[in-house]
Amino acid sequence: MRTVTIADVAKHAGVAVSTVSYVLSGKRSISATTRQRVLDSVRFLGYHPNAGARALASKRANVIALVLPLRAGMNLPVLMQFATSVVTTARLYDHDVLLMTADEGADGLRRVAASALVDGLLLMDVEIHDPRVPLLRELGEPSVLIGFPADPEGLTCVDLDFGRAGAICAEHLSERGHRKIALLGAPGVVYERGTGFAERTLSGFADAARRRGMEAVARPCEESFDEVCGTVKVLLGEHPDLTGLVVHNEAAVGHVLGALRILGRRVPEDVSVVAICPDDVAERTSPALTSVLVPAEEVGSQAVRLLMAKLDGAAVPESTLLEPRLTIRQSTALFTRQEDSQ
Amino acid sequence: MRTVTIADVAKHAGVAVSTVSYVLSGKRSISATTRQRVLDSVRFLGYHPNAGARALASKRANVIALVLPLRAGMNLPVLMQFATSVVTTARLYDHDVLLMTADEGADGLRRVAASALVDGLLLMDVEIHDPRVPLLRELGEPSVLIGFPADPEGLTCVDLDFGRAGAICAEHLSERGHRKIALLGAPGVVYERGTGFAERTLSGFADAARRRGMEAVARPCEESFDEVCGTVKVLLGEHPDLTGLVVHNEAAVGHVLGALRILGRRVPEDVSVVAICPDDVAERTSPALTSVLVPAEEVGSQAVRLLMAKLDGAAVPESTLLEPRLTIRQSTALFTRQEDSQ
DNA sequence: CTTCTTCTTCGAAGCGCTTCGACGATTCGA
DNA sequence: TCGAATCGTCGAAGCGCTTCGAAGAAGAAG
Incomplete structure (x- = not known):
C-alpha cells in the first residue's frame, strides 16, 4: 500500500499537480467544477499531504513548539488543561504541537528554530528573569509567552491578570x-x-x-x-x-x-x-x-491565536491580560462583627 | 541571515554535499581528516539540517507522536513525569515528540500517519476495549501502548505489573x-x-x-x-x-x-x-x-526504547511488565493481635 | 474580425536532503 | 607484477510539494 501523493490525485482527477495544490491551499481561484473533481479524488484516494515535502517547499512546518518547564511547585492540573487547549486550538488552525521540556534549554530552542521543525514557539511559566527571553529576541522566531518576564518589551505575553x-x-x-x-x-x-x-x-x-x-x-x-x-x-x-x-x-x-x-x-x-x-x-x-x-483554557487558546496571527505577519499587542472572574460559593459569608475589633 | 544549508557546509569544507551527509549520518566510512574538516565547518557555520528536507529525502521524520487521553480520573503528576521522560528519552535518540490529545481520535492517528509527520506512535492510558487498537493494526504504523487492551496480540505493550x-x-x-x-x-x-x-x-x-x-x-x-x-x-x-x-x-x-x-x-x-x-x-x-x-519515568523511557527498536526494524517483545518496588516507611507496623479474631 | 483582458490551468523550477552507482586511488593476494 | 577487492569521495537523481511565469480559452472592446 504505497502512500498516496499529490501526483496520484492529479492523475485521478485529470488535472495538473499544481491545480491540486491550488485547490487545497486556495491560493489561486479554480473553477467550481474542477475544484469539486479534485476534492472528490482527494477523498476517494484518502490523500494526506506529506508534511515534510510541504514544509520543505513552503517553508512552513505547520507545527508550533510548546515549551513546558516541569519544575517543582508547578500546578499540574492547570498546566494540563492549558496544554490540552493549546493542542486543540492549534488544530483549528491546521497546526500540530511539538512538546519540548525546558531541560533542553537554549540549545533546544536554537535547534528547533534552525531546523525549521516549527514555525513558532509557545513558552510557558516564564519567569521574571528568564534566561530564555534574551535568546528569544536573538532568534527572531515568532513566539508567545505565558507569563511576564521583567522586560516584556518587544515580546508577546499572555496571562491571567x-x-x-x-x-x-x-x-x-x-x-x-x-x-x-x-x-x-x-x-x-x-x-x-x-x-x-x-x-x-x-x-x-x-x-x-x-x-x-x-x-x-x-x-x-x-x-x-x-x-x-x-x-x-x-x-x-x-x-x-x-x-x-x-x-x-x-x-x-x-x-x-x-x-x-x-x-x-x-x-x-x-x-x-x-x-x-x-x-x-x-x-x-x-x-x-x-x-x-x-482560565487555563482561555489562556492557552488565546496564546495560540496570537501566535497564529504573528505567523501571518499580523501585528499583535505585546501584552494580553485576561480578566479573572469570581464565582461565589459557600465558603464566604457576610461577616457581622461580634464585637467591634479594638 | 539566510539559514545555513548542507551546501554551505560542503563548500566551506571543500567537499561534496553527499560527503557532508555521510559524515553526519555515519552511513559510509569517511577518512578521519575529512570527517574532522566537515565537523569543524558544521560547528563554525552553526549548521542544523532542515527537518522537512531530511524527512522528505529519508522518509523518516525523526518525530514520534505521544497520544495523551486527558480524561477524568487521570493521575496528572504521574502522567507529567511520564511525558517528561518520553521527551527526554526520545531526544537521546535524536527524535522529537509531537503532542496529540485523544480528542482527535482515529482521524488524528490516520492523519499523522498518512502525512508522515511522525515515524511512530506512543499511546497512553490504553483501555481494555480501546477503539484505537483496531485502527492501529489497520494503519500498520509502528507503535507502543502504555497499558494493555483486551487483546494485545501483535501489539507492543508496556506497563507496571x-x-x-x-x-x-x-x-x-x-x-x-x-x-x-x-x-x-x-x-x-x-x-x-x-x-x-x-x-x-x-x-x-x-x-x-x-x-x-x-x-x-x-x-x-x-x-x-x-x-x-x-x-x-x-x-x-x-x-x-x-x-x-x-x-x-x-x-x-x-x-x-x-x-x-x-x-x-x-x-x-x-x-x-x-x-x-x-x-x-x-x-x-x-x-x-x-x-x-x-515508575512513570521507567515506563516512559522503556516505551520510547521499544518504539525506537521497532523503527529500526528490530523484533521486540509484545509485552513488557515492569516490576513494582515496595518502599517501607512509617505507615505500616507489625500488627500484634490484641485478641485472636473470633 | 482583431486585439486586449481576464480567468483557468499547466509545466517546470526549485526547496534541502539522502542515497545509489560510479570512479579513481590504494592495498592485497598470488 | 597484475588483476581484484577495498576505500573514500563525488555527482546526480529523486523525495512530494509549492509557486512562478506563461499559455490557452473565452469574452470584452474597438
Missing part, C-alpha cells in the same frame, strides 16, 4: 464586612524563583486591602497537609481576629479546610475562604469554595 | 501480621471504563490475600476529602477488625490519613496503610507512607 485576581479576592472579603484578612500563597520556592504571577497576586491583594482600609498579612505555604495546618495555626495564633483567608495555592486548597476544621474554626461562620484555583477544585470541597478562576 | 503491585501490598501486610485488609481503589468511573490497571491491581491484591489466608475487601473511591472520609468510615464500620489498608488512588492518598485521624484511628498503631503512588507523594504525608512505586 493576577494582580486583579488578588484584588478581587480582597475586595470580595471587604464587601462581606471582613476587616482583617490573610493570603496563603504558593510555596516559598515559587517566590524565590521570581515567578511573576505569585508576586503580582500578592501585591494586587495587598493594594486592594489597603485601599479598602483592611489589615492584610501574607504567607507562603508548602503543599503537604501538615505544613498547611502549621501555617494556618501560626496565622490564627498571631492574628486571632483574622476572619478572611485567600488561598492561592491549588494543592493546598483542600488541606486548608481540613486545617481549619481541626483548629475548630467553622467555614464560613468563623472564617471566610476564597481560593484562586480552577472551578472543579473549588467545587469538590465542602463547603464549596468561593473562587477566582485561572 | 499492577497485578504484582497489588499482590506485593497484600503480602507485605500479611508479613506484618494483618489478617483483614482492604483496598481503596480508583474512582468508580475508572473501573467502569475498563482501564486495565485498576482491575489488575484489584485481582492481584485479592489473589495474594487469598493465598495468604487473609480476608480482603475492596471499594472504589472518589477523590474529594469528604468522599474519602465517607468511604473509610463505612469500611471501618462494616469491618471493625480491619487493620490494613491499601490505597490505590493517588489523589486520595493524602485524604486517607486525614480521614483516619478524624475517625480516631492511629497510623500505624491501629491501621497500617500502604499506597500505590509515586515516592514524592508518599514521602510528603505524615507518617510517611509505605508505598509501591509507579
Whole structure:
C-alpha cells in the first residue's frame, strides 16, 4: 500500500499537480467544477499531504513548539488543561504541537528554530528573569509567552491578570464586612524563583486591602497537609481576629479546610475562604469554595491565536491580560462583627 | 541571515554535499581528516539540517507522536513525569515528540500517519476495549501502548505489573501480621471504563490475600476529602477488625490519613496503610507512607526504547511488565493481635 | 474580425536532503 | 607484477510539494 501523493490525485482527477495544490491551499481561484473533481479524488484516494515535502517547499512546518518547564511547585492540573487547549486550538488552525521540556534549554530552542521543525514557539511559566527571553529576541522566531518576564518589551505575553485576581479576592472579603484578612500563597520556592504571577497576586491583594482600609498579612505555604495546618495555626495564633483567608495555592486548597476544621474554626461562620484555583477544585470541597478562576483554557487558546496571527505577519499587542472572574460559593459569608475589633 | 544549508557546509569544507551527509549520518566510512574538516565547518557555520528536507529525502521524520487521553480520573503528576521522560528519552535518540490529545481520535492517528509527520506512535492510558487498537493494526504504523487492551496480540505493550503491585501490598501486610485488609481503589468511573490497571491491581491484591489466608475487601473511591472520609468510615464500620489498608488512588492518598485521624484511628498503631503512588507523594504525608512505586519515568523511557527498536526494524517483545518496588516507611507496623479474631 | 483582458490551468523550477552507482586511488593476494 | 577487492569521495537523481511565469480559452472592446 504505497502512500498516496499529490501526483496520484492529479492523475485521478485529470488535472495538473499544481491545480491540486491550488485547490487545497486556495491560493489561486479554480473553477467550481474542477475544484469539486479534485476534492472528490482527494477523498476517494484518502490523500494526506506529506508534511515534510510541504514544509520543505513552503517553508512552513505547520507545527508550533510548546515549551513546558516541569519544575517543582508547578500546578499540574492547570498546566494540563492549558496544554490540552493549546493542542486543540492549534488544530483549528491546521497546526500540530511539538512538546519540548525546558531541560533542553537554549540549545533546544536554537535547534528547533534552525531546523525549521516549527514555525513558532509557545513558552510557558516564564519567569521574571528568564534566561530564555534574551535568546528569544536573538532568534527572531515568532513566539508567545505565558507569563511576564521583567522586560516584556518587544515580546508577546499572555496571562491571567493576577494582580486583579488578588484584588478581587480582597475586595470580595471587604464587601462581606471582613476587616482583617490573610493570603496563603504558593510555596516559598515559587517566590524565590521570581515567578511573576505569585508576586503580582500578592501585591494586587495587598493594594486592594489597603485601599479598602483592611489589615492584610501574607504567607507562603508548602503543599503537604501538615505544613498547611502549621501555617494556618501560626496565622490564627498571631492574628486571632483574622476572619478572611485567600488561598492561592491549588494543592493546598483542600488541606486548608481540613486545617481549619481541626483548629475548630467553622467555614464560613468563623472564617471566610476564597481560593484562586480552577472551578472543579473549588467545587469538590465542602463547603464549596468561593473562587477566582485561572482560565487555563482561555489562556492557552488565546496564546495560540496570537501566535497564529504573528505567523501571518499580523501585528499583535505585546501584552494580553485576561480578566479573572469570581464565582461565589459557600465558603464566604457576610461577616457581622461580634464585637467591634479594638 | 539566510539559514545555513548542507551546501554551505560542503563548500566551506571543500567537499561534496553527499560527503557532508555521510559524515553526519555515519552511513559510509569517511577518512578521519575529512570527517574532522566537515565537523569543524558544521560547528563554525552553526549548521542544523532542515527537518522537512531530511524527512522528505529519508522518509523518516525523526518525530514520534505521544497520544495523551486527558480524561477524568487521570493521575496528572504521574502522567507529567511520564511525558517528561518520553521527551527526554526520545531526544537521546535524536527524535522529537509531537503532542496529540485523544480528542482527535482515529482521524488524528490516520492523519499523522498518512502525512508522515511522525515515524511512530506512543499511546497512553490504553483501555481494555480501546477503539484505537483496531485502527492501529489497520494503519500498520509502528507503535507502543502504555497499558494493555483486551487483546494485545501483535501489539507492543508496556506497563507496571499492577497485578504484582497489588499482590506485593497484600503480602507485605500479611508479613506484618494483618489478617483483614482492604483496598481503596480508583474512582468508580475508572473501573467502569475498563482501564486495565485498576482491575489488575484489584485481582492481584485479592489473589495474594487469598493465598495468604487473609480476608480482603475492596471499594472504589472518589477523590474529594469528604468522599474519602465517607468511604473509610463505612469500611471501618462494616469491618471493625480491619487493620490494613491499601490505597490505590493517588489523589486520595493524602485524604486517607486525614480521614483516619478524624475517625480516631492511629497510623500505624491501629491501621497500617500502604499506597500505590509515586515516592514524592508518599514521602510528603505524615507518617510517611509505605508505598509501591509507579515508575512513570521507567515506563516512559522503556516505551520510547521499544518504539525506537521497532523503527529500526528490530523484533521486540509484545509485552513488557515492569516490576513494582515496595518502599517501607512509617505507615505500616507489625500488627500484634490484641485478641485472636473470633 | 482583431486585439486586449481576464480567468483557468499547466509545466517546470526549485526547496534541502539522502542515497545509489560510479570512479579513481590504494592495498592485497598470488 | 597484475588483476581484484577495498576505500573514500563525488555527482546526480529523486523525495512530494509549492509557486512562478506563461499559455490557452473565452469574452470584452474597438
